[in-house]
Amino acid sequence: MTQPFLSVRNLSVSFGANGEAKVVNGVSFDLEAGKTLCLVGESGSGKSVTATSLMGLHPAKTTRITADRMELDGIDLLSCDEARFAELRGTKMAMIFQDPMSSLNPALTIGFQLREAVFLHENLSRADQDARVLEVLQRVRIPDPERRMTSYPHELSGGMRQRVMIAMALICRPKLLIADEPTTALDVTVQAQILWLLGELQREFGTAIIFITHDLGVVAEIGDDVAVMYAGSLVEKGSVFDIFDRASHGYTAGLLSATAEFHPGQTASKRLVEIPGSLPQFSNLPQGCNFADRCAFAAPSCLDRTPDWREVAPGHVTSCDQPVGAFDAPKKETAR
């Protein structure tokens, strides 16, 4: 069997001098070239920390990263030092963030920042740099790109800024793109444009994408595989159809039923299904299953026993002791 393009086994991340705060706990997944893995879960569940660990973006002094394996295209990321990571970012991998304004320098033109991104990694003449920048701006469908190269970030709309960020991430044709909630701050029309664009670029360049989001609608739209995180751990992983049709962890089922969806032709019910309670503190994780006290399906034993990983179907795994029969997503209309 060939090695997957990206392979992560048992990744844990803790912060603090003595590793007091373990915020990612034993995360494992694989990703093939040209595929999209969606990473979903509650705010604070460790999605961004997982991603930034892969990118080598944590200062080594205050962060402890351990894993059994962390490999990208045959490169052992665990043995990379900061210089090697800096080289990989922009050539092999790139990341886009939720807020493009904080990642763009407000005092420099778009063209300057994009040229800098090319120049950092490739030795091109000024004319070739400009040509590459123009090409990539056209690729992300910035209208009037020659003029936009001389614009400053604040002169662009939010959607255009995010397209510039994508252009910057793509300029060196990375093999792995990590997109951390790139559309959360945008409205649905701009979001749809960005998702469509990412899909096109992926088909063209065979990029593997890790897409971090809260939004299950976005997952349904673009995901090949889905990994669900809760309180620092993966709780369920499978194909997008496994997750939407056969969710077998109580948290996944809760997320699916709590989402307010618009169904054409149907009168929406007034009440939404709730997941009671809130995410536990990392410093004070409950005994047994982390989600048990909020779970609509919990048995008494869930409160005592840490659940095992189970494969409920090929490629579909869950850390739940009661997955049998897969949860029928609770009815949308159920009252409190």
Next chain:
Amino acid sequence: MSRDMVMQTRDLVRHFPIGGKQKVHAVNGVSMEIAAGETLALVGESGCGKSSFARLIMGLDRPDSGSARLLGQELTQLRGAGLHAHRKAVQMIFQDPTSSLDPRWTAEAIVREPLDNYKVGTPDERRARVLDLLDRVGLGAHYAERYPHEMSGGQRQRLGIARALALEPRLLVADEPVSALDVSIRAQVLNLLCDLRDEMNLSLLFISHDIGVVSHVSDRVAVMYLGRVIETGKTFDVLNNPKHPYTSGLLEAVPRPHPSQRRERAPLDGDPPSPIHLPQGCAFRDRCPVAMEVCGRFTPALKPDAEGRIVACHHANPVKPELEPTHV
């Protein structure tokens, strides 16, 4: 219309000067109504003027022209004491519960502040009312002594709701009230908001990007584009049978809830025009798949079409050149 209108605006305009004689045309003649107990959802692309409109009817900003009546009172004529009283009847919930709550105050102090401000009842009565409000939003009495940072995002947003309801407003303006919350907590807060609305017969102006949420909570929808309302009507009608091409594009862009329903076409392309240099004619025409020559000449008026649906589009309401005034 015989129902009591809690809010009614006519041709409300707000242009922000930005130096060099230039202006951001944020609100370009908005006419809108909300009846007692009704929930109106306001949707539209980022930057189309939703929050600017909300600030106008909150009395936090003044329009350049047009009228806004709240509970029968002309807002633009209110000053001093009148404005103070108005602000009591119209309350707001903000998108980000963290930045809108004073971190140095306890939950009790936060909810009590508006009651103190308006000198409602005796201090003992105020305290009892605060505890009652906290209870109604699902925060028990033991939360009274907590500070915002000792609460989760959902609890903070419920605290914001308790504060907004303290003065028993008639109209609640909620600007993206749940978009900063996790999916799991969003449903808790939305259900609570709808319960309280029904119990207190509140009117609600609900600003949101999330069409799923809008379909659940609102009675009517108004769709804005570049500072104007371009379509309005019953939520079910607008979402299931949109009349304006922009509304169709917006609905097209909503992610499908299941992976088997992925779209096969690219969504609505392009960007809205600059709000600094308003285009002549219909603001949507550059992106419109069915734009006609006339769309570049006349701005379509918002009015009922043959079916009685209210829409600003030359397709719905064809121009009769001999009847139209020649100015735009």
